[in-house]
Amino acid sequence: MSHPHPELGAPPALPAGALRVVALGGLGEIGRNMAVLEYDGRLLIIDCGVLFPEDHQPGVDLILPDFDYIADRLGDVDAVVLTHGHEDHIGAVPYLLRMRPDIPLVGSQLTLAFVEAKLKEHRITPTTLAVKEGQVERLGAFECEFVAVNHSIPDALAVAVRTGAGTVLHTGDFKMDQLPLDGRITDLRAFARLGEAGVDLFMVDSTNAEVPGFTTSERDIGPVLDSVFAGADQRVIVASFASHVHRVQQVLDAAHAHGRKVALVGRSMVRNMGIASDLGYLTVPEGTLVDVKAVDDLPPDEVVLMCTGSQGEPMAALSRMANRDHRVSVGHGDTVILASSLIPGNENAVFRVINGLMRLGAKVVHQGNARVHVSGHASAGELMYCYNILRPRNVMPVHGEVRHLVANAAIAVKTGVPADRVVLAEDGVVVDLVDGRASVVGAVPCGYVYVDGSSVGTITDAELKDRRILGEEGFISIFAVVDSATGKVIAGPQIHARGFAEDEAVFQTIQPEVARALEDATSTGTIDTHQLQQVVRRVVGRWVSGRLRRRPMIIPVVVEA
Numbered sequence: 001m002s003h004p005h006p007e008l009g010a011p012p013a014l015p016a017g018a019l020r021v022v023a024l025g026g027l028g029e030i031g032r033n034m035a036v037l038e039y040d041g042r043l044l045i046i047d048c049g050v051l052f053p054e055d056h057q058p059g060v061d062l063i064l065p066d067f068d069y070i071a072d073r074l075g076d077v078d079a080v081v082l083t084h085g086h087e088d089h090i091g092a093v094p095y096l097l098r099m100r101p102d103i104p105l106v107g108s109q110l111t112l113a114f115v116e117a118k119l120k121e122h123r124i125t126p127t128t129l130a131v132k133e134g135q136v137e138r139l140g141a142f143e144c145e146f147v148a149v150n151h152s153i154p155d156a157l158a159v160a161v162r163t164g165a166g167t168v169l170h171t172g173d174f175k176m177d178q179l180p181l182d183g184r185i186t187d188l189r190a191f192a193r194l195g196e197a198g199v200d201l202f203m204v205d206s207t208n209a210e211v212p213g214f215t216t217s218e219r220d221i222g223p224v225l226d227s228v229f230a231g232a233d234q235r236v237i238v239a240s241f242a243s244h245v246h247r248v249q250q251v252l253d254a255a256h257a258h259g260r261k262v263a264l265v266g267r268s269m270v271r272n273m274g275i276a277s278d279l280g281y282l283t284v285p286e287g288t289l290v291d292v293k294a295v296d297d298l299p300p301d302e303v304v305l306m307c308t309g310s311q312g313e314p315m316a317a318l319s320r321m322a323n324r325d326h327r328v329s330v331g332h333g334d335t336v337i338l339a340s341s342l343i344p345g346n347e348n349a350v351f352r353v354i355n356g357l358m359r360l361g362a363k364v365v366h367q368g369n370a371r372v373h374v375s376g377h378a379s380a381g382e383l384m385y386c387y388n389i390l391r392p393r394n395v396m397p398v399h400g401e402v403r404h405l406v407a408n409a410a411i412a413v414k415t416g417v418p419a420d421r422v423v424l425a426e427d428g429v430v431v432d433l434v435d436g437r438a439s440v441v442g443a444v445p446c447g448y449v450y451v452d453g454s455s456v457g458t459i460t461d462a463e464l465k466d467r468r469i470l471g472e473e474g475f476i477s478i479f480a481v482v483d484s485a486t487g488k489v490i491a492g493p494q495i496h497a498r499g500f501a502e503d504e505a506v507f508q509t510i511q512p513e514v515a516r517a518l519e520d521a522t523s524t525g526t527i528d529t530h531q532l533q534q535v536v537r538r539v540v541g542r543w544v545s546g547r548l549r550r551r552p553m554i555i556p557v558v559v560e561a
Contacts, residue, residue, distance in 0.1 A: 011430040011442030014038060019165035019433040021201070021396065024446055025051065025065035028402050028426040030207065031088040034065040035170065035398065039163040042141035043073060045080040045103075046159065046170050050091030051448075062451040064092045066428075067099065069444045074100040078140025079129075082107035083172025084156035085114035085243055094122040095451075102127050106139065108146075108155035113275045114243065133157060133187060147194075148187040149174035152218075152376030153243050154281045165433050166200030169390070173205050173399060175375065176382040179217045181246045182281075188389060195390040201438050202392035206400035207377035209408035214381045216374040218246055224371045225254045225337070234300040234333035236260070237362075239318040240340055242268035242308050245276045247339050247373070249283065255304040256285035263292040265307035265328065266317045273306075292328075300334075309353070319349075322356030332361030339373050380411055387415035394438035396423045396431060476507075476544065477555045478536050482518060489515040490561060493536070497552070510543045518558070532558040 014020045019039050025032030031051030037044045051063040070077065080103055082090055093115055097103060105115060106129045119126050131137060133148035143162040150156060151173045161168045169191075176186045208215060229236060236255075240247045248269075255262045264270045276282035295303045305328060309318030318336070320326035330336065336357050338350070354364050367373045378386070387395075395417050397408035409422045423431050423438050428446025431438055475498045481491035493514040495507040517539045521532055536556035545551060 008429065008440070008443035011432075011444065014432065015434055017164055018435075019163050019168070019201075021168070021203070021431045021433070021438075022069060022444060023398065023425060023427055023429070024067070024069060025049065025427055026088075026399050027405065027429070030399075030401060032063060032065050032092065033089050033399055034092070035203065036070060037142065037161060037163075037168065039165060040141045041076060043070060043077045044139060044142045044144075044161065045070075045077060045096075046161075047083055047089040047172070048080055048092045048096050049086070049088040050451075051088065062091065064095050064449040064451060066446045066449050067096060069428075069446065071099065074103070077103050078142060079104040079106050081139070081144060081159050082111050082115065083159065083170070084108070084151055084153050085111040086151075086153055086173065086241070087243070089172070090115050090118070093126075094119055094124060097124050097126060098122070101125075104129055104139070106131055106137065106144070108132065108157055110153070110155040110245075110276065110279060110281055111157075113279060114272060117271055117275060131157070134190075145194075147190045148184055150177045150180045150182075150184060150186050151175060152241075152246065154182055154184070154245050154276075160194055160199075166393075166436060167194070167198060168201045168203060168433075169194055169199045169392070170203040170398075171205050171386075173207070173376060175208075175215045175378045176385065177215065177217050179219045181218050181249065188385075191386065191389050195392070199390050199392040200436055201394045201396060201433055202387075202390055203396045203398045204383065204386065204408065205377055206397040206404040206408035208375055208379045209383060209397070209400065209404050209411060211375075211379040212381065213379055215377065215379045216371070218250075218374055220371060221247075221339075221374060222250055222253070225250055225339075226257065228335060228337060228365055228370065228372070229254045229258045229260070229304075232301070232335040232363075234331075234335065235295075235303040235305065236335045236337065237305045237307065237318070237321070237328075237330065238337045238339055239307050239309050239316075242266060242272050244340070245273070245281050248273055248276075248306055251304065251306055251339075252282075252284055252288055256288045260288075260302050260304045261290045261295070261298060262288055262304045262306055263290050263295050265292050265305050266309070269306065269308050269317075295328075318357075319353050322353045322360070324360075330357055330360045330362050334360075334362045336362045336364045337372050338364065338366040341367055341373055341375055380407070383408060383411050384415055387412055387417065392417065393436055394421045394423065394433065396425060396438065402426070475553045475555070476540060477557065478514065478540060479557045479559075480514065480518060480536065481559045481561050482522060482532065483561055488522075489518050493518075495540075506547075510540060513543065514539050529558045529560060 022036045024034045033047045033049045035046045101124055104127045109130050112128050112130055131146050133146055136145045145160040147158040149158045158171045238251050307317035309316030321328055321330045357364050365372055395412040397405040409424055412422050413419050425431055428443050430442045432441045477496050478493050480489055480493040483490045493511050517535050521535045533556040537554050540554050
């Protein structure tokens, strides 16, 4: 297996008749999936998603793929193909279209409806092309055939991209549920047909590659939800992803069977389910859905609240309920169902919400104690089937952390794909398909792009480090005025600290040392205020480290008078 190396340099020019693949996100992480294919001077983008921040990225709202690689080539982009409507595959589309609004968006009906609703908030009207499974479209230099796959959202598609360099099959996120709720199974007959014709590069979802066997069918959840509803004597609150149409359908059906009304809570949940209902992907039993304002007038044993926040997101409805910061108050006897899997990195946030809800007296049902969720991704057994059906010439595992990519690569080798034809890449690594062989040829810069409020890409890793220091170690400011003629300290130094358990009086012992250090520096000819501030920072930093065992952020201000 070929591995990327940190020493990889810039890639060479793409040989004539070759195909280049560069992932700008989604390799080595769960989220911000985006792949750029290049052939004959033209570009095709597959997916354009976001990554959600973790605890060590304070204040960050979203993380985008790094568009720098294509920023000066946006005119070469023939289309963006979207495999399905989850945020980690469509969430960054508005930020890409800000750079060139007329890039055609290609996807299934539901996927495009979700994207268009998102773009409306950004005041962008996109150019779209709705496609169905079995459809073949010529997108500039690329011929794309769309294949039905099932996932935890309806209307997911894999895409086979044909070029003069060969055929690439990109699965998007998928599994092989044989009894899906909507009856739309992953089209293995199309996979077999593509395999017969020859798949030169198979880009395959790795998220569940470490999980042995087969992913459980969505239908197995229905009876579990039914039994939880049957045993609940107060309100039932279900948290799920705002785009998980199948799960909402199951909740609506269970509520209807037990004579309960359902209220949707959370802007994205209301918006997405409205779209899914209008397009016929969600069937709402008559009289079941009510406005959230109406639930206060209903008996608790007739209420179901369907909300967002299954990943412990601080601003989502469920977290705010756990913190008593929501119009819906969770109380003793309520049943809360977390109907989603844990995204790696979110465990602490989710357990914090669970503990908060249980402290309020709620019973919490989650994946750890009941089968209230199944994954939307193919497990190792399903991946093995795919490799055997397709017999791909080259494999590039995508969508997952490094451990998932490595596990997927091992499955490919086990089924007979030569180890030197399995490419393990990470974000920014450049893979060329030349004469039927895929190999790593270089790397392009590919960092995290942070969205922080209205700013995009202005927050750096250094500034995030400052935020972490502020949060963990505290803050000290020192103010002093120096006489520009004599070099004597004529005011201060005043020291103020935040985030310290100690009383500020503890800093009185360091004040004379700071004044002495400033006067020593000016007496040797240092008059630049920036250099004087560095002197103050060193003296205070050394003292705080030795005396208090802390490394706070130190902001010295030295003014000349």
